[in-house]
Amino acid sequence: MDDLSDLLSPQAVQAALIVPNKKALFQQLAGVAAKLVDGEARVIVDRLVERERLGSTGFGGGVAIPHGKIEGLDRVVGLFARLANPIDFAAIDDLPVDLVFLLLSPVDAGVEHLKALARVSRRMRDKAFVAKLRGAGSDDALYALFAAGEARHAA
Numbered sequence: 001m002d003d004l005s006d007l008l009s010p011q012a013v014q015a016a017l018i019v020p021n022k023k024a025l026f027q028q029l030a031g032v033a034a035k036l037v038d039g040e041a042r043v044i045v046d047r048l049v050e051r052e053r054l055g056s057t058g059f060g061g062g063v064a065i066p067h068g069k070i071e072g073l074d075r076v077v078g079l080f081a082r083l084a085n086p087i088d089f090a091a092i093d094d095l096p097v098d099l100v101f102l103l104l105s106p107v108d109a110g111v112e113h114l115k116a117l118a119r120v121s122r123r124m125r126d127k128a129f130v131a132k133l134r135g136a137g138s139d140d141a142l143y144a145l146f147a148a149g150e151a152r153h154a155a
Contacts, residue, residue: 003146003147003148004078004119004123004147005143005146005147007076007077007078007103007119008078008079008080008146011032011036012032012033012077012079013079013139013143013146014032014079014082014139015136015137015138015139015141016082016084017081017082017083017084018083019083019087021088022052022087022088022090025083025087025100026044026049026066027045028081029066029100029102030044030045030048033102033104036077036079037070039070039073043070043071044068044070047068047104048066048067048068048102050068051068052066056089056091057089058089058091058097059091059121059124060092060093061095061125061130062086062091062097062099062130063097063099063100063101063124063130064089064091064099065100065102065121066103067102067105068103068105069104069107069113070104070105070107071107073104075106076103076104076105077104077105078104078116079101080099080142080146081100081102082099082133082134082136082142083099098134099124099130099133101120103116103120
């Protein structure tokens with residue numbers, strides 16, 4: 001199963017976020033994340049920018065998975081945004097990004113962080129799933145796609 005509801009809450013999904021660039025995206029997502037995890041938006045933005053300096057988290061096909069470790073978190077938390085207009089993300093394929101899955105992890109979540117990143121990455125590389133995300137009409141429809149998962153090898 002590819003259910004990601006353990007990482008994502010219904011309040012952490014946005015169907016038509018309007019941002020002009022990556023900086024504004026990080027600020028918007030950090031504002032939402034700060035409310036969800038009772039943290040500071042500025043700290044979240046700083047961690048995302050630090051990670052992005054190592055290399056773009058835009059991995060191609062219009063998808064990015066920015067991520068960072070945040071002091072004070074007790075679990076891995078995700079946010080998803082479908083952008084109303086794609087933005088430049090310096091992605092590996094140079095295509096603009098319109099689907100963003102943000103992951104925030106506790107500072108000491110080594111393996112847990114990597115497993116969450118791998119799960120999200122696997123899901124976001126599924127072309128059929130990505131097409132469904134792009135076609136979903138609302139926050140609720142997007143969340144339902146992430147929460148439902150799909151059995152890969154159903155009998």
